[in-house]
Each structure stands twice: as structure tokens, then as C-alpha cells.
Amino acid sequence: MWTPEASIPGDSGATKSPSPMWGGVRGGGMRPQRGPLTSATALRPFAGSLAVLAALAVASLFVGVGTLNPGALVSDPDAVALMFASRLPRTLAAILAGSGLAIGGLVMQTLARNRFVEPTTAGTAQGAALGILIVTILAPGASILVKTVVASIAALGATSVFLSLAHRLPPTQPFLVPLFGLIYGGVVGAAVTYIAWQADLLQLVEVWIHNGEFSGILRGRYELLWIALAFVALALWVADRLTIVSLGRETSIGLGIDYARMLQLGLVIVSVISALTVVVVGIIPFVGLVVPALVSRIVGDNLRQTIPLVAISGATLVLGCDIIGRLLRFPYEVPVGTVLGVVGALAFLAVLHLRPRHG
């Protein structure tokens, strides 16, 4: 039976010299005192969500049309090939795209100072789609890297226009910004559809861009998403400055932040992440909206604490929905975007109706 004493090295005969650190813990059982600014409260949900994500990732490796059981990995070369050519890339792609989408949404909400906007509804993803479409028409043979770069630039342009117009709306009317975003995203999306129709590329837009899914992900076709992870890390690096930006232009300047430059950096983070996910897996809705909003309800708006949690929760949501999509009508698949449409809408209703924690 396990007892607390048994875990103390000094009490077992094998270890001759007990470490002084253990002695301290044993004597008082005291936790170090924490002020209100340390992240003790944020650590628990962080560890919990990381465990859930890890469990889902393992499950994802063994869910699919081809049967694959853990034992076969040591003996069967075909099983190993399936794992490294398809299952592992697909799992990683869902994790990378999910965390990127959630962080893109969080940063966009910070810049717009509004909780109800996200890149896939307010024009960023539609801008990226426009970029991909233009490359496909003008240079059909362009590499996926060129497509990503053009999509990023187009997304940046579309988001800049959205943000400069959104900042002119009165802050006393918080629902004007997302309404404007929906209309703006709809207009850009309509332009994409019109151009695609004219160029006879409607199938590309409707099937590939507008309904994100992971069934086409293989080794060699998702690696660009690692760049999205780099931008998530960049967001974490400037987390304090982004939090200050969320307090408004004047407070930011008062604290010595270069407000305009931080807005530009945030825009680049949002646009590049969105463009990468649109290029690799297509548009996946709701993740950027519900994940940051739910995390904000629970742990608040201090981005240094929320960014890791938002990234992990976004990955968990997308991976979980992808697994559901694989199982719902097995052996056929439901695209992750469709599953998220249902799950995300329910989660959004929860965001609207749950009472926020008062801290």
C-alpha cells in the first residue's frame, strides 16, 4: 500500500542521505505562498486539458478505416507504414491546426477588443481563400509554399481592412463589430464564389476550401502547419504586450507600448495562421470563436496564462471532432468542419448563456 512516507527517499533503507528539500515538505506540508499574480489557478486546467489531449491523440492513432492495433506496430511493416504515412500526420495536423485556429481567434478578439469575432467569419479566411483562388487561376502549377505566401498576404489585406473599419464602430455597441464582420466576411466570400464560378473552379472552392477536413492529410502534405505552431509561440512571447493592447490605445501608449506596431504584429499572427490552415485543411469554423471565449470565462483575459490553455483546448476540440467524424458513419467520414458546425454551435450557445465566473 502506498503511504506518503514511503515516497520519501530518506525513510527507505536504500537511500542513506535524505535530501533537505524533502525534509521541508514533510515537516510542514506547506505550499509556498502565492500572490494574486502567480498562475497557480491556471495550472490545474492546463494539466487537465493536456492529459485529455494526450489521450485523444493516442485514440486518434488507432481510429480509421484500416485496422491498426498497437501490437502490430512491432511486427507488421504495413502497420508501421500506415501509422507514419497517415495516422500520425493526420493526428498532428489536427492538433496543429486546432491550436493555431484557437490562437488566431484569441489574437483577433484581442485586437478587435470584441469577443464575438473570429478569422473564419470576419474575412480573414475568406481573404486567404481569395489568395489561393488567384494563385490557382494565374499560376496553376505554383507550389504549396507560394500558395501559402499569397494566401497570407491576401488574408492580411482583408483583416487590415476589417480591423480599421471595426475600430471606428462605437465600443458601446459590442454586437456591431461581429455583425459587421459577418457581412464583411460574407462579401469577401461572395467575391471568391463569383470569381470561382467565372473561372470554373467552384468545385475547388466548395469542396476543398469551404469545408475543412483531414481525410486527405498524409505525410508530406501537412508539414506547413508547423509554421502555425511557431506563430502560436510568437503570440505567447508577446503575450503581455497583447494583453495591454486589449486595454486600448491610450493605456498602451501610457505604458510605453508601440500600439501601431503591436496591432501590425497581431494582424500578421492572425493572417498567417489562418492562411496556413486554409491552404492545408480548408476553412474550419467556430474553433477561433468558442475556445477563446470559454477559456476567458474560466480563467480570464491575462494572455500569458490563457494562451497555453487556449492552444491545447483548440487542439483537443478539433482532434475530438475529427475522431467523431471518422466514427459517425464508419467506414465513411463526416468532414471535421461539419462536426464542428454542430458542436461549435452548441458550445457558442453555452458561451452566451453560461454565467461567467466572477473570480
Next chain:
Amino acid sequence: MIEIEDVSFARQGTPVLQDISLSIPAGGVTALVGPNGAGKSTLLSLMARLLPLETGRISIAGKSVAHTRSDALARTVAILRQDTLVSSRLRVGELVGFGRFPHSRGRLTDEDRHLIDDALREFDLTGMADRFVETLSGGQRQRAMVAMAYCQGCDCMLLDEPLNNLDMFYARELMRILRDLADRQGKTIVIVLHDINHAATYADRIVALRDGRLVSFDRTDQVLVPERLEQIFGYRMEIATVDGQPVVLHHR
């Protein structure tokens, strides 16, 4: 402490400030007063680098506002404006802690934590340090914002109508704290005030603007005479004396 020379400012061709020159000495409370549209907030925004300086020069503690890096100025001058913080889910302790950002760049030292606790205590916020800002009343939120500006630890503080959302109790409380900071810590405080009686009670000097021009800059008791108040506000008001203190009967 604050040198303003030949400052003019125009918005879309309409002059908002014209040829303002004044020199505010270090220490004490200076009130900026004047009727609506006089240019008080514009002048304060120019001092605070929230608006770009078009003509003239402003320097604070020898640092030119136009030519000094913003993060260096943030260690010299703290500003408080009417930002909308309504939906922020930062905790009060975190918000006040961001006042240390110009010094710590986000890595709080023990000294920073000490100063944050100090600011929370000074503004009677210790009990709500763990509450989210959006759950506070307007007055509490305003106090948290002032506490953040105080926590910045600057010699000079610029405040734009900080009494706007406060009831009489907290308005008086805030003015007393600011007076105390000037007396005890030698802070230089410039504050835009609507109510001339708050200026009369708590300010050492009054800067009065009207239609973008400097009307008077003098010791408080020198400004509080009927002729000069009429010059500033455009109508005659009586001044009573209660316990040797002037009280402007501006509402009659």
C-alpha cells in the same frame, strides 16, 4: 517639470489650441479647467503623446515628448484617460500589476510585487485583487485604473477627468489621495477637472483655457476671483467663503 512652448494644434483645419506656453513646476497639483471645447483634453493628450505634436515643444523632466522613446517616457509620466475597460476579464491585481510593465517588461520582481500590494492598499483595492475588472462598479474600475497609473511609479501623473464616473464619496477620496501623493511623495500631478470647487480645494495652481487659448495660469487663490472666472467660463458667479476656503457658487 513640464515645459510647454508655443504649442498649437488644429483638427481638420479648425484650431483647437493656439500658442500655448507655460511652465509647470515640479511637485504639487495643477488643475486644467475651462468650458467644454476649451482644449483641456487636447492639451493633456499632447503632453501624454496620445496626439502628435504639430507645432511647438513639450518636455517633461527634460525629456522632449516628441523625441523620446515611448517606453522611456513611460517611466517618467503616467497617464489616465477615459478608456473603456467594461468587458475586461483581467483580475484587479493583474491590471494594477501591468503598471509595472515599463520597468519589468512583464517579469515581475519581488520589488514590483511589493509596489503592487502597496498600490492596492493605497487605493483600498486589496479585498478585490482577485476579482475580474468587468465585475466592478464604474467607481471601483476607475480606482483600479488610477491605482495602475500610480503603480507605474512615475514622478509625473496626467489625469483626464478622473472624477467622471465617481460618486461624491469616491471623488473626494481620489482627490485626497492625489493631494496626499503630491504632499508626501512630491509627485507632479496635472488633472483635468470639471468642477471648479475640486480645483479650489485641492489644486495648488490652475491652468485655465478658453477657445483654445490660455486665459490664466496662476496660484489657485489668484484665479478664484469673480472677474477671472467670468473671463474663463463666460458668466458671473459668486464666491462665498467657508472656513476661510473659497467656494464658487457656479450653479446659481
